[in-house]
Amino acid sequence: MGFPDRIERVVDIAHPPAKVWGALTTAEGLSSWFGNEATIDLRPGGSARMTWTSGDTAEMRVERVEEPTAFAFTWHIYGLPDDDPRRTYVEFTLEPVGTGTRLTVVESGFAQLADDAYHKAYDGNTGGWASELGELVDYLDAA
Amino acid sequence: MPPDSEVIAEQVFVALADPSRRAVLAALASGGPATATDLASRLPITRQAIAKHLGLLAEAGLVTAEPGERRRIRYRLHSAPMQVAQQFLAALARDWDGRLDALRDHLDK
Numbered sequence: 001m002g003f004p005d006r007i008e009r010v011v012d013i014a015h016p017p018a019k020v021w022g023a024l025t026t027a028e029g030l031s032s033w034f035g036n037e038a039t040i041d042l043r044p045g046g047s048a049r050m051t052w053t054s055g056d057t058a059e060m061r062v063e064r065v066e067e068p069t070a071f072a073f074t075w076h077i078y079g080l081p082d083d084d085p086r087r088t089y090v091e092f093t094l095e096p097v098g099t100g101t102r103l104t105v106v107e108s109g110f111a112q113l114a115d116d117a118y119h120k121a122y123d124g125n126t127g128g129w130a131s132e133l134g135e136l137v138d139y140l141d142a143a
Numbered sequence: 144m145p146p147d148s149e150v151i152a153e154q155v156f157v158a159l160a161d162p163s164r165r166a167v168l169a170a171l172a173s174g175g176p177a178t179a180t181d182l183a184s185r186l187p188i189t190r191q192a193i194a195k196h197l198g199l200l201a202e203a204g205l206v207t208a209e210p211g212e213r214r215r216i217r218y219r220l221h222s223a224p225m226q227v228a229q230q231f232l233a234a235l236a237r238d239w240d241g242r243l244d245a246l247r248d249h250l251d252k
Contacts, residue, residue: 003149004234011243015250023250033249034242078236079229086230105243110234111148 005111013101017094020101021068024092048073061087069094077110086112148227154203155228163188164196168220171206176219 013020023029030038035050041062042048048060064072072091080086088109095102158164166186171177174185179197183190197218200206205225206218 003152003231007234007237007239009239009243011247013247013250019250020246023246029249033245077230078233080226080233084226088233103243103246105239107237107239110230112230 003111006106006108007110008104008106010102010104012097013103015100017068017096017101020094020103021071024071025065025067060090063089064091148230151204151224151227152231155205155224158200158203158205161196163192164200167193167196167200168205171218171220176209176217178215178217180214182218 023033025040025042027038027040030040030048030050035058036053038048038050040046040048042065044062044065046062048062050058050060058075060073060075062071062073064070070091070093072089074087074089076082077084077086077088086109088107090105090107093104095104158168163186166188167182170182170185177185179190179194182188182193182197186193188196197206197208201208201218203224205221207221209217209219211217
């Protein structure tokens with residue numbers, strides 16, 4: 001079947017790296033092509049957030065800021081529960097080519113199984129709503 | 144890449160390829176743990192066929208059987224393998240092609 005761990009794309013853009021950098025790393029840029037609204041605290045460890053008119057939201061953590069050649073963040077794997085610790089790593093690298101930019105985007109980590117989460121999920125009680133409802137019942141019984 | 148994830152995802156997709164097994168999983172997801180008899184009363188599938196599908200799903204780790212007397216065994220959805228399969232789907236759904244097209248259009252404006 002081939003479980004994809006990594007997605008890679010290379011595109012040539014007819015604009016200089018400084019302009020591409022602005023589109024990738026500013027709230028104004030991100031909200032123009034990626035999300036409908038965006039906020040970003042542009043420093044390693046900073047938070048960024050995008051929202052869409054559909055109601056979807058993406059929370060990112062900025063990991064790498066090397067203007068104007070490298071920008072990276074991690075974010076949640078779509079479809080996994082919100083408290084799942086697994087995240088994919090997205091890295092943009094910008095390379096000047098003539099008057100334009102060669103932009104490479106790599107997203108990796110789709111095939112990871114966080115050991116802890118894996119063993120917890122498989123060995124523990126089956127968890128989820130059953131145990132949460134059990135905790136609610138315990139709480140109400142104690143009250 | 145952990146070799147297990149591919150095996151686990153494959154079991155999920157094999158399970159989901161069959162409409163009766165999809166119906167059983169959907170019933171457990173929406174209604175919670177149930178016995179084969181409960182499921183047979185809710186689905187247009189015979190109890191024998193449901194028992195067979197539940198056995199296969201349990202072997203693949205997609206449902207877990209609660210201990211109990213044979214006819215009263217309740218089956219519960221086990222979501223961890225679904226989350227592994229979801230990671231596979233997430234990679235297919237990322238759509239960087241569409242996003243990079245949008246980036247180019249934005250810069251060309």
